[in-house]
Amino acid sequence: MAGLAVLIVGGLAVRSLLAFRADADWVAHTHQVITSAGDLLGDVIDVQTGMRGYIITGEERYLAPYRSGVAELPGDYERLRTRTRDNPRQQLRIAELAPLIEHRLVVAAAKLEARRTKGFAEAQAIFLTDEGKRVTDRIREVVGEINAEEYQLLALRDRASKASGRRTLAFIGAFGGLAALLLGATSLRIRREMAGRWRAQARIEILNADLETRATELTVARERAEESDRLKSAFLATMSHELRTPLNSIIGFTGILLQGLAGPLNPEQGKQLGMVQNSARHLLALINDILDLSKIEAGELKVSCEPFDLRASIEKAVGIVRPLAEKKGLALRLDVAPGVGKLVSDARRVEQILINLLTNAIKFTERGEVTLTTTLNPQLSTLNFAITDTGMGIKPEDLAMLFKPFHQIDNGLARNHEGTGLGLAICRRLAELLGGEIHAASERGRGSTFTFTLPLVK
Numbered sequence: 001m002a003g004l005a006v007l008i009v010g011g012l013a014v015r016s017l018l019a020f021r022a023d024a025d026w027v028a029h030t031h032q033v034i035t036s037a038g039d040l041l042g043d044v045i046d047v048q049t050g051m052r053g054y055i056i057t058g059e060e061r062y063l064a065p066y067r068s069g070v071a072e073l074p075g076d077y078e079r080l081r082t083r084t085r086d087n088p089r090q091q092l093r094i095a096e097l098a099p100l101i102e103h104r105l106v107v108a109a110a111k112l113e114a115r116r117t118k119g120f121a122e123a124q125a126i127f128l129t130d131e132g133k134r135v136t137d138r139i140r141e142v143v144g145e146i147n148a149e150e151y152q153l154l155a156l157r158d159r160a161s162k163a164s165g166r167r168t169l170a171f172i173g174a175f176g177g178l179a180a181l182l183l184g185a186t187s188l189r190i191r192r193e194m195a196g197r198w199r200a201q202a203r204i205e206i207l208n209a210d211l212e213t214r215a216t217e218l219t220v221a222r223e224r225a226e227e228s229d230r231l232k233s234a235f236l237a238t239m240s241h242e243l244r245t246p247l248n249s250i251i252g253f254t255g256i257l258l259q260g261l262a263g264p265l266n267p268e269q270g271k272q273l274g275m276v277q278n279s280a281r282h283l284l285a286l287i288n289d290i291l292d293l294s295k296i297e298a299g300e301l302k303v304s305c306e307p308f309d310l311r312a313s314i315e316k317a318v319g320i321v322r323p324l325a326e327k328k329g330l331a332l333r334l335d336v337a338p339g340v341g342k343l344v345s346d347a348r349r350v351e352q353i354l355i356n357l358l359t360n361a362i363k364f365t366e367r368g369e370v371t372l373t374t375t376l377n378p379q380l381s382t383l384n385f386a387i388t389d390t391g392m393g394i395k396p397e398d399l400a401m402l403f404k405p406f407h408q409i410d411n412g413l414a415r416n417h418e419g420t421g422l423g424l425a426i427c428r429r430l431a432e433l434l435g436g437e438i439h440a441a442s443e444r445g446r447g448s449t450f451t452f453t454l455p456l457v458k
Contacts, residue, residue, distance in 0.1 A: 012171050020164035024223065027161050029083065030154040031231065033090075034147055036080040040097075041143045042242075043069040043076055044104060048136055049245045051108045053252040055115045055123045062252060066108070073101060080146075090149060093142050100139050107132040172212075247287065250280045296429045303433045308347040310383075311340055314374060317354040324362045331369035332362075339376050343383065345454060349430050353438075356423045357387045357450050365391035365447070376456070382436075385452040394442035402440055403428045427452075 050066025053059075077097070084090035111132070115123035187198045254277040256262055258270060265273065295301040318334050325332040343350075354372070361370045368390030375384050394402065405425040424438075431438045435455045442448035 016164060016168040016171050020161065020168045023157060023161035023164045026157045027154065028227070030150050030157060031227075033080065033083045033150050034154075036076060036083055037143050037146050037150070039076045040073070040080055041140065043073045044101065044136060044139050045069070045242075045245050047073070047105065047108055048132065049248045051111055051132075053248050055111060055120070056252045057255055058115065058120065059255075062248070063112075065248060066112075070105065073105075077101065084146075087149075087153075090146055093146050097139060097142050100135055100142070104132060104135045104139065107135065247280050251277055254280065296426070296433070301433065303346040303349055303430070305344055305346065307342050307344050309341070310343040310350070310374075311336060313347050313351050314340075314354065314372070317351050317358060318372060320355055321358045321362060324359065325370060328362065328366070330362060330365055330367070332358075333369055333371040335371065335373045337375045340374050340383070343454070343456070345434055349434060350454070353427045353430055353452060354385065354387075356427050357385075357438075357452065360423060361387050361389040361391070361448070361450070365389040368447075381456045383454045383456055385454075386449055387452070388447065388449045390447045393444040393446055393448055394440070395444060399440055399442065403438070 046065040046069030050063045050069065053062030054066065056062075077094075081091070081094050084094060111123050114125075187194075187202075191198055254273050257265065257273050258277065314334070314336060318332065322332050358370065358372060370390075371386075371388045373386040373388070375386075376382075377384060403424050405422055428438050431452060431454075436453045438453075439451045440448060441451070
């Protein structure tokens, strides 16, 4: 009877453990839905922000958020629709979002076309109809309804998960108790003949119980750490989207004032507004870096693998940073091997890594030159980029910390420059996503060399 009771309680414990795991999976699923809804709303806001910045200034560079939002909207919408296919009410709301988003993009495109072909006044007339705002407000309302239901589900599922956990622990405790009783009854019958074996068996059971307890504690701690990391990434992504909108507005309206479109400024006012614009751009760059890093850590950042003209991308990256080098009086040299041509990878991310490494080299070089050398290694089937500068160099003890997020080396020169401490960390994560790697070598007082390696995909 005792053995049968142990089997029954053990079966119930396994069943309860499976239920606990299923409840925990639902909690994680709900967090994914909330994150997807935030990404979708952030894309719509990016479209509105980029459109508004371009209409106000007429400068193409303000369309970057618009293009990013338009590119990411289909994928984010499909992820949200897929993750809510178990909920008919949410599916109805998401179905309502599709025509709203399409209409919002049509209105935005019409405004941009009017601004591009007919000028600011025509675009302003369309803008003042508030058609786009009404659609955006409805999208916000629908996403709010989606999040409201998901938070309700999250509360229910969290309570269910905790209840399953308590039941699992209770069944495990009962199972252990019954097993102990069974062992005790057996030991009473054979203690005279098997005293030594009984003591050894009791010791083994104590050690096993201790190991099970520690394993349970480690599992709970790991799950909490993973959940905390997911929540952090979701929070950073959501807050980054929300902060970019007002910052883009600040940059745009400050640009209007500096151009004198709202009236003349005296020199001091121009100086102060220039400081405001530079600070806003610096903060926007920090937010963009945080958004990239959080997406990488959350596994949401995807890289493409398509053929592109690598030589053109290299020249584009060098052209972007050349004004920085010329401003400091540095020579910027480019040496590309003759065989470098087409490459199968993500052109945008390769350019981002090169621009970041070149910008760092220029920033921390006071005199001399910065050189970008590109070579092929047929034996290893790799493509190597070497960015070499003649700056102050890096101490050996600081090299290990160089690619950690939010870490800046305090070498005196670094304190004179603004920086987030995220650029090199993002470069290394992107290089790994592309199948490559980044290494740094430096000699104090003789400069540094950062080597970026990519595989040659044929």
